[in-house]
Amino acid sequence: MSESAFQIFVNTLLANNLVLAMFLGLCPFLGVSGKLDTAFPMGLATTFVMLVASLCAYGLNLLLSAFHLEFLRLISYIVIIASAVQLVEMVLKKYSPALFRALGIYLPLITTNCAVLGVALFQTSREYNFIQSVVFAVGGGAGFTLALVLMASVRERLQLSNVPELALGTALSLMLAGILSLSFMGFAGLGG
Amino acid sequence: MSISTPQTWEEFTEGIWRQNPVFVMVLGMCPVLAVSVSAINALSMGLATLFVLVCSCGLVSLLRHTIPREVRIAVYIVIIATFVTAVDYAIQAISLALYEALGAFIQLIVVNCIILGRAEAHAAKNPPLPAMINAAGMGVGFSIGLFALGAVREILGAGTLFGIGLFGAGFQPWVIMVLPPGGFFVLGAWLLVFAGWARRRKSGEVTQHV
Amino acid sequence: MSEQSSTDKKVIPIAVAAPQAAAPESPTGPMIRTLGLVSAICGLIIVGAYQGTYDAVAENKRIATERAVFRVVPAAKSIAEFVAAPDGGVAKVGAGETALVPGGVKFFAAYDGAGKLAGIAAEGVGKGYADNVRIMFGYQPDCQCVVGIGVVAMRETPGIGDKIITDKAFLANFTALDVKLKADLSALANEVRAVKHGSKAEPWQVDAIAGATITSRAVSRAINDTAQALLPRLVPKLETLGNAS
Numbered sequence: 222m223s224e225s226a227f228q229i230f231v232n233t234l235l236a237n238n239l240v241l242a243m244f245l246g247l248c249p250f251l252g253v254s255g256k257l258d259t260a261f262p263m264g265l266a267t268t269f270v271m272l273v274a275s276l277c278a279y280g281l282n283l284l285l286s287a288f289h290l291e292f293l294r295l296i297s298y299i300v301i302i303a304s305a306v307q308l309v310e311m312v313l314k315k316y317s318p319a320l321f322r323a324l325g326i327y328l329p330l331i332t333t334n335c336a337v338l339g340v341a342l343f344q345t346s347r348e349y350n351f352i353q354s355v356v357f358a359v360g361g362g363a364g365f366t367l368a369l370v371l372m373a374s375v376r377e378r379l380q381l382s383n384v385p386e387l388a389l390g391t392a393l394s395l396m397l398a399g400i401l402s403l404s405f406m407g408f409a410g411l412g413g
Numbered sequence: 414m415s416i417s418t419p420q421t422w423e424e425f426t427e428g429i430w431r432q433n434p435v436f437v438m439v440l441g442m443c444p445v446l447a448v449s450v451s452a453i454n455a456l457s458m459g460l461a462t463l464f465v466l467v468c469s470c471g472l473v474s475l476l477r478h479t480i481p482r483e484v485r486i487a488v489y490i491v492i493i494a495t496f497v498t499a500v501d502y503a504i505q506a507i508s509l510a511l512y513e514a515l516g517a518f519i520q521l522i523v524v525n526c527i528i529l530g531r532a533e534a535h536a537a538k539n540p541p542l543p544a545m546i547n548a549a550g551m552g553v554g555f556s557i558g559l560f561a562l563g564a565v566r567e568i569l570g571a572g573t574l575f576g577i578g579l580f581g582a583g584f585q586p587w588v589i590m591v592l593p594p595g596g597f598f599v600l601g602a603w604l605l606v607f608a609g610w611a612r613r614r615k616s617g618e619v620t621q622h623v
Numbered sequence: 624m625s626e627q628s629s630t631d632k633k634v635i636p637i638a639v640a641a642p643q644a645a646a647p648e649s650p651t652g653p654m655i656r657t658l659g660l661v662s663a664i665c666g667l668i669i670v671g672a673y674q675g676t677y678d679a680v681a682e683n684k685r686i687a688t689e690r691a692v693f694r695v696v697p698a699a700k701s702i703a704e705f706v707a708a709p710d711g712g713v714a715k716v717g718a719g720e721t722a723l724v725p726g727g728v729k730f731f732a733a734y735d736g737a738g739k740l741a742g743i744a745a746e747g748v749g750k751g752y753a754d755n756v757r758i759m760f761g762y763q764p765d766c767q768c769v770v771g772i773g774v775v776a777m778r779e780t781p782g783i784g785d786k787i788i789t790d791k792a793f794l795a796n797f798t799a800l801d802v803k804l805k806a807d808l809s810a811l812a813n814e815v816r817a818v819k820h821g822s823k824a825e826p827w828q829v830d831a832i833a834g835a836t837i838t839s840r841a842v843s844r845a846i847n848d849t850a851q852a853l854l855p856r857l858v859p860k861l862e863t864l865g866n867a868s
Contacts, residue, residue, distance in 0.1 A: 570781070
């Protein structure tokens with residue numbers, strides 16, 4: 222694949238945003254994006270896990286391909302991701318207990334975040350090399366954080382608006398997400 | 414392990430209406446929006462998820478007394494990943510075209526919150542048969558939700574249903590419906606409809622009895 | 624999250640990191656035994672599924688590949704798979720083997736009814752609008768040109784990007800697309816590139832579809848990348864492809 226690192230980063234951040242274009246990571250996107258102060262750290266934590274998962278997935282893929290054990294790919298990826306999340310949890314608990322408590326139940330939920338596993342699976346199916354994989358993971362995490370922060374900002378504003386009661390909650394978030402997604406479509410072709 | 418029939422039926426229907434994973438619990442959204450660009454893709458994904466749900470909950474339930482509490486989530490995930498891998502190969506064997514259409518989202522079934530949630534909340538505490546029936550109900554509810562989404566998006570965005578043209582040559586398809594924003598909009602619309610129905614049923618019940 | 628129906632039991636998976644204080648720790652021995660048991664069961668299921676579907680999957684892939692090659696090399700009656708290694712060697716891939724040479728480029732030699740070489744087919748990948756676009760293109764050594772393309776997999780926008788399958792003017796680009804090599808056979812003489820709709824001037828350019836530039840560019844890039852990697856290794860060794868075995 223002849224995509225340059227810059228192209229991959231820009232594309233994954235904007236035109237092929239993991240949340241708004243590829244529909245990955247929607248559970249936390251709809252769940253954690255209520256407040257800006259929790260949205261941003263959540264995005265950062267997820268980006269870190271994505272990076273670790275991407276590196277491990279790259280290595281695992283080399284190992285499994287060498288032994289023709291491709292059918293173990295999914296299981297090994299998901300176990301690695303679960304372990305990476307455990308690691309992040311322990312580190313946060315020790316060095317930033319306030320953040321740990323603020324993120325609460327959503328931190329272990331990074332394990333079931335489609336975006337993290339999605340990054341690992343996509344980089345494998347597109348056969349990215351090492352640099353491309355790392356850039357893809359960082360771009361993906363940045364795009365996820367961007368979408369989360371945008372959503373949180375808008376939702377915070379909406380709390381003071383007059384929304385019909387029937388639409389409150391997830392229906393509203395989805396309509397918002399649709400508009401965000403529509404606007405991000407304008408970035409198509411930016412990465413060249 | 415004899416279950417009375419009404420109770421079994423309720424186990425099954427719980428996942429279809431009252432706790433529908435798509436419209437009520439709003440869980441497992443990633444594959445729902447990504448795959449529902451056509452009715453056939455949506456249904457296939459629903460069936461694949463149903464299979465994984467039933468098998469995983471069945472196995473978890475069989476092993477529920479031996480799985481240590483500390484590592485139970487890891488064990489559930491491994492079991493789910495096993496059946497997802499099996500389904501992945503099964504779909505490749507059945508139809509490569511379908512496999513290409515569903516893409517990476519088959520493997521993403523493993524992180525579908527519904528399955529892990531069911532295993533943790535229900536299968537770990539119940540005997541195999543009720544667990545599998547409940548899981549089947551959830552899977553059917555999920556498939557119904559997926560189909561509702563996929564059908565609307567396909568009809569509006571391509572003018573076909575299951576590939577069969579509905580409106581004739583003059584129809585201008587609403588292309589945005591098969592693109593990502595359309596997924597968000599249609600699901601949001603369905604949630605509004607569902608909320609409206611649920612509210613009308615609730616107010617109807619309240620005026621009817623007690 | 625959603626304020627709908629507050630009576631819903633929202634099922635949230637509880638993480639392993641938060642055990643309740645009151646319950647006693649499970650002893651390590653039985654824990655390891657159970658984990659071993661679970662791993663064994665899961666391993667059996669996975670391997671069973673893999674082995675059980677292996678033949679069917681291989682057959683499906685073979686049929687799909689054959690269909691794609693026959694489309695781009697119309698005179699073909701049989702195909703053989705080859706790998707062009709980075710060192711310049713061209714080796715045949717036997718049935719059932721996988722072409723796992725690092726840096727190697729896979730291609731197919733298509734033979735006509737008499738067993739003579741009818742053309743070459745190779746796959747190319749290009750980044751499209753939504754995801755990668757995979758195409759198969761046919762190459763004729765006599766004219767040193769691409770003679771046709773077929774789309775293997777794509778996820779482009781219906782009605783816009785998917786015109787690369789139906790647009791006759793676009794497909795006409797590939798009936799005689801020039802992919803001649805330089806005199807020293809090290810690379811293509813001219814890079815295959817997509818140009819604005821209506822401005823095609825040279826036989827190695829691809830006239831993009833108006834309004835679907837990104838997808839058109841993906842196709843031209845796919846052909847260019849694969850041709851640049853494959854043809855310098857292949858052209859000197861064309862005779863070794865021989866006849867159908």
